[in-house]
Every structure is written in C-alpha cells, then in structure tokens.
Amino acid sequence: MAVTAITSRELLQAMRQACGLPRVNEKHLDEPLLAALIRRAAGFLCPCSRTTVAASVVESLEFLCDQPETLRDRVDAAIESLIAFGDLLELNQVTIDDPNAKGTWIFAAPPGFVKLRSGTVLLLGISRDESMPLPSELSEQVMYNRFARLLPIGDKGQSAALAALGLTAHTEEAWARQPPTTTPQALVEKLGSKLSSIPASGDLPELTFVRSDSDVRYYRGRWGAPRNETGMFIGRRPQEFGREARWGVVQLTNGVSGKFLDLPTRPRWRGCDEAWYIQMALDASRRTPQEYRVRAGNDGVHLDFFSPVPSWAERRLAIVGEPAPREKCLFSYRVPQSELKAQEEYLQKNLWLVRVDDKGVVEG
Incomplete structure (x- = not known):
C-alpha cells in the first residue's frame, strides 16, 4: 500500500471537512476550526477540567500551526469564548451529586x-x-x-x-443570563444587606482586592493587598489544594477582613462575571465610573475597554462585531457603525460606563 504525504494545509482542510465546516482558502488554524475541534474534544471528554480539553486539543495541533508557542493561549481563549456563548457550561452553572468535583470542571451543553x-x-x-x-x-x-x-x-x-x-x-x-436593569446604588445597597446577614469570616490571609482609589483605566494595577482601607470591595481569597482563588465581596475595617460573600450569588453565573459587574456598580456609586472609548476604523468602529466586562455583555459584542487589535486598552471590539448607538446605550444604561474621547475627555 502506497503512503502519500500531505501538507499541513491539506490536513487542516480535511479537518474542516470532518467538522462540517465549509471549505475555504484559509491555510492557517482559524477560529471556526479551532472552536469546532474544541467542541469535538469536549463532546468526548466532558465532564472534565478545562485543562483536560485544552491539553487534548493542543496535543493534536501543536505541529500544525504556524506559532505553536501561542497555541495554548489561543485554545484557552477559545474555551472561554465557548463558555460565554453557551456551548460549554462551568460547574457552577449545573448541579451534580459528586462532592469531589473540581470547581474548574466544564460540561458539554446539549x-x-x-x-x-x-x-x-x-x-x-x-x-x-x-x-x-x-x-x-x-x-x-x-x-x-x-x-x-x-x-x-x-x-x-x-x-x-x-x-x-x-x-x-x-x-x-x-x-x-443578564441581570435586570437597576442602578448602581440599588445594587450596592442590596449587597450591603447580604453582607450584614452572613457570619463573620475572620481574617483572610493572602486576600487581594480592588482598590477604590486606583485608576479605572488600569485594571491590573487596581489589585493589591489590604492596608488600612474600610468599606465594601471586590476581592479574591485563595482556596486549599491549589484551586483557583475565590471571587467575593469583602467587608474591610482598617484593612482587616470581617466578612466575605462568595460569588456567584446566582445560579448559571460565573464568579468573575458577577464580580466585574459589582465593581462597575461600586465605581459608579463612588462617582468614578469605568470608561470606554470609541475610535474610528477603516472597517467599522472600535469600542475600547479598560476593564473586563461580564460575559453577557461580551456576548452582545461578539454577535454584532469581533475582537480587534487593542490600542492602549485591555481589549477592543470592532462593530459596524450601524450598531454603535445600540451598543453604547447598553453600556451606559446597564453597566454604567461613560464614554471618553481619544484625549481622555468624558463625553456628556
């Protein structure tokens, strides 16, 4: 039997066909194919950890992509997008009877x-x-x-x-899975009531939190360890056995944690999504609202963001637009000009963001 050598491009095309994707001239590993391969792997492997699915996909593709050093990051980002869209479900979005299941497990949605x-x-x-x-x-x-x-x-x-x-x-x-429209003040008051109703957590070593006096345009720089702060903040506390840190709302008094409300508080939400949503409310109620920027592009309008947004908000952006190269921001989406007004209204009404121009001036 003769053995025929094929190129990586021919193999990628065969993979596209096997996944039911249309044939295109794309010779690289594009996003539709990557998503289809992750779905296929998840269909066989789930329920399992994200790491299990990611490792399976990376192992099968590491010799087929032009930049193997960035493949794992691409796969991790794609898994995150499939969770956001609803193809994959995280453990806190479902209920199972296994008390040993890890918090990072994912399930294939029907x-x-x-x-x-x-x-x-x-x-x-x-x-x-x-x-x-x-x-x-x-x-x-x-x-x-x-x-x-x-x-x-x-x-x-x-x-x-x-x-x-x-x-x-x-x-x-x-x-x-987005919350009903409310005001920042109402959300903060509701969280304050929940905090007052739970028992004290005691001091939490290695707690990190989002500082209220930090620059809303530099998300990573907002995080730090408590010093002498007092008030309600978004924080993360480490968990045992190497699990990912837990998101929550923390009550600090002179830098000492008194109570910690674990997030998410709602089923089918993720802790990070609710935390980012609450942080937007805290910033807006303190009159230092988070910001976004609008930039003109050759093929649409760019919406630049300086902090993460909840997955339900990113789903809206992903349906009408696509991620774009960032420019002095955390991430950016390119949307058609016809969609700009509706997207801005949503960001301002539901996430309490304010628009700034390219010079950093808030637009009223």
Whole structure:
C-alpha cells in the first residue's frame, strides 16, 4: 500500500471537512476550526477540567500551526469564548451529586438554539456524534462568525423545525443570563444587606482586592493587598489544594477582613462575571465610573475597554462585531457603525460606563 504525504494545509482542510465546516482558502488554524475541534474534544471528554480539553486539543495541533508557542493561549481563549456563548457550561452553572468535583470542571451543553431579535438563529451546544445534528439542507446554511454558529433568518416554521430535530429552544433573555436593569446604588445597597446577614469570616490571609482609589483605566494595577482601607470591595481569597482563588465581596475595617460573600450569588453565573459587574456598580456609586472609548476604523468602529466586562455583555459584542487589535486598552471590539448607538446605550444604561474621547475627555 502506497503512503502519500500531505501538507499541513491539506490536513487542516480535511479537518474542516470532518467538522462540517465549509471549505475555504484559509491555510492557517482559524477560529471556526479551532472552536469546532474544541467542541469535538469536549463532546468526548466532558465532564472534565478545562485543562483536560485544552491539553487534548493542543496535543493534536501543536505541529500544525504556524506559532505553536501561542497555541495554548489561543485554545484557552477559545474555551472561554465557548463558555460565554453557551456551548460549554462551568460547574457552577449545573448541579451534580459528586462532592469531589473540581470547581474548574466544564460540561458539554446539549444542542439548542436562540432566535435573536434580528431573526438570526444562534446554534448552541455539543453533540457527541457530530458537530450539530442538522440535516444537510440546514447545515449548508450555517454561517461561522469566529466562535459562533448562525443560521440566517428563515420562515416562521424555522424554530419548530429545529425543535423537532431535538434542539432545545432558549429565549434571548435566558441565553444572555443578564441581570435586570437597576442602578448602581440599588445594587450596592442590596449587597450591603447580604453582607450584614452572613457570619463573620475572620481574617483572610493572602486576600487581594480592588482598590477604590486606583485608576479605572488600569485594571491590573487596581489589585493589591489590604492596608488600612474600610468599606465594601471586590476581592479574591485563595482556596486549599491549589484551586483557583475565590471571587467575593469583602467587608474591610482598617484593612482587616470581617466578612466575605462568595460569588456567584446566582445560579448559571460565573464568579468573575458577577464580580466585574459589582465593581462597575461600586465605581459608579463612588462617582468614578469605568470608561470606554470609541475610535474610528477603516472597517467599522472600535469600542475600547479598560476593564473586563461580564460575559453577557461580551456576548452582545461578539454577535454584532469581533475582537480587534487593542490600542492602549485591555481589549477592543470592532462593530459596524450601524450598531454603535445600540451598543453604547447598553453600556451606559446597564453597566454604567461613560464614554471618553481619544484625549481622555468624558463625553456628556
């Protein structure tokens, strides 16, 4: 039997075909293929840790990508995006009976779909046997926008047809998992009441927290150890046996922790998402709101962010736009000019952010 040598480009194309992706001229490992490979691995391996899925994918691709030194970072970021979209679920989003399950475990979400307000359908979840259980007439219509799988606007029977195939229908509100609109002051008062109702935690060694007097434009520089601060803050406390640090709301008195409210406080939320949301409320209530910037680009408008945003807010950005190279910010999204007004209204009303121009002047 003759053995035929193939190039890495030919192998990547074969992988695309096996994952049900359309054939393109892309010779590199692009985001739709990376997402499809992670879904395939998760379908076989989950429930398991993120590390298990990431290691499996990295091992299979390390000799096929142009920059293997950055592959693990790309895979980790892709897994994070698939969790944000809803293809993967973290442990705190589900309930199991195993008390030994690690907090970093992820699960493959069952196949489902969300009909967005625009009429476009977002496909979710993972099937163990195939990338998505769709007949050929529908699978050929799927559009791949980075990590998202979308179906164009169909007729009135589209949702019923998808449900008949066994896909679970989710409302956009349930999929977004975003909190109801409120004010920063109301959210801070609610958290204060929760803190007052829990027992004292005692001093927490190695606690880190977000300083209230720090620059809202430098997220990493806002973190530090308590000194003599008093008040309510977002913090992280280490856990035993090498687990990731726990997010929470901490009450400090002269730099000493008195109470620590573990996050998340709601099912299907992540601790980091709720923490970032609460930090936005704390900053806004202290009259030092977090900021975003708008920059003009050749192929759209750039929204620059200086602090992380909750996954439900990033899902909105990812549906209408795509990540862009950052410029003196933490991360940036490129969105069409037609979407800018709606996105800004959401950021200002629901996350209490304020817009600054390129010179750092707040726009009123």
